[in-house]
Amino acid sequence: MTVQDQTLPLPGVLPAGANLRHDHRLVAEMVEAGSKVLDVGCSEGDLLQLLESRGIDGRGIELSREGVNRCVAKGLAVVQGDADTDLVNYPDDAFDYVILSQTLQATRQPKVVLENLLRIGRRAIVSFPNFGFWKMRLQLLIGGHMPRTENLPATWYDTPNIHFCTIKDFVQLCDEINVKMERAVALDLYGRPVPLNLPWWVWNMFGEQGVFLLSRAGRS
């Protein structure tokens, strides 16, 4: 065995001391074992590795060449592609779940992308930063500038995020395009779920990000 073999990160083997992101952990819990998953905007493949370590058949699409090549070098089945233009190439019902993790706000046509997710997958899992989060509101209201947070550090002129929304906006869009919300979780700034028994406006205020398990309405 060569040195390179030993240090090579492999699917199904999480790096020792892996610091799992809270939203990744939550998304992974939403996926049933043995299912087939497409991760759209899979970045460097951390979530895919987590999923494959749980015996899930994962595939990925990533926009950046560096991200793709890192994923492929980890042995993951990832292709270079763009959520806005390439999802149309996937057939209906190709996957059990299609995941869009922290990417919705960077797409040109979030509605079309969302529709495609639920065409390709029987279910979709979408997570996004909540622009209705109190810190965001405060920065705009009091500070008078475009909000920046630990998780969204980019300035307005260099951000890839062009379609921010709030949890409330997203829920409305789901209603509009006849998407059923099977599960909705808001995570606070520390990645803890905002308690379920609180009303929507609290989620929209205190959720730093929203994570949604979606399916086509009228079907399970």
Next chain:
Amino acid sequence: MANVKSIPSPAIQSDDRIHEVDHPSSLLAHFDTDQPLPLDCGIDLAPFQIAYQTYGELNADRSNAILICHALTGDQHVANVHPITGKPGWWETMVGTGRPLDPNRYFIICTNVIGGCMGSTGPASINPATGKVWGLDFPIITIPDMVRAQAMLLDRLGIETLFAVVGGSMGGMQALQWTAAYPKRVFSALAIACSTRHSAQNIAFHELGRQAVMADPDWRGGRYADQGIDPRRGLAVARMAAHITYLSDAALHRKFGRRMQDRELPTFSFDADFQVESYLRYQGSSFVERFDANSYLYLTRAMDYFDIAGDHNGVLAQAFRGIETRFCVVSFTSDWLFPTSESRALVHALNASSARVSFAEIETDRGHDAFLLDVPEFFDISRAFLHSAGKARGLGDAGGQR
């Protein structure tokens, strides 16, 4: 008067090359008249032979075999000294101990393609019906024919399933043809700098090369071997033109720029003043030492005819429907012969077939030939792909039980 120094003539055939055609310095599988190779053109080729090299050992459960498919002017001498040129194997960057294709782990096979000139039956071989060289009497062969012949060899070697089929350029075409024709026999496929069909521009370049060969008076209507000569000038020009397509503007500029060859000032002649001219002439003249001109015609033609979608009602995804093979597709940014767009079309089709596919585009200015060169990112990806496929295949670290 201009000083013209072109490819040397008369063009006597090299003895080493002629010897390798029928008596290769390789392992040899002979198929008699009872085992013909059915060709796409409708002819059954028999008898025929396949020359091949192997590296490493087949494990006890026969699960670690990798078939390497060579490119247009490659051969089976992947990782050993070449019997004619005396140079190292053409893919020693990729194949060897500690390399992505490690003979300590895998049983690696590479065959000379049917139609080639390094020991497998081709137009330079002796036609048993006439006792003379086949020449243009040799039937037209296709990429599927090459793959069919390889499958017959594997049958004889007792290898039902390949752990991987690997190839770049024309080798990548064969790898893809393997998955389309024998999906159950291919566990994983690494297709590099290739395409599922030859583009119009590529056919055009091949036609240029063929016409250069045929325009050489020494070609003699394809019967040059009968007179013991080679159409060296024509084949060298074909190679020079093709070689340009294997590089890139940036790579040529970086390597040569406008630098002069062994001189300060232009000679005001058609001598090779520029380094790039000298380099191309060298490429041309060294190629003719080891390659048969008719074989070049046949193999370029095989690539021209290649179109997987065309064999499946024009729908590429149909060719890979329900396939379980794991794919890794690799392209290079500066490759204009098989540009990334071709690989992307393949990946879209594989996605549509729900195949497990990885696709990486490697940034390099070295053009199509990048797959033969030292490109670490490419090696990392190849190694990781094969490693994860090996894990799924149950190959141990040393290639499984022996």
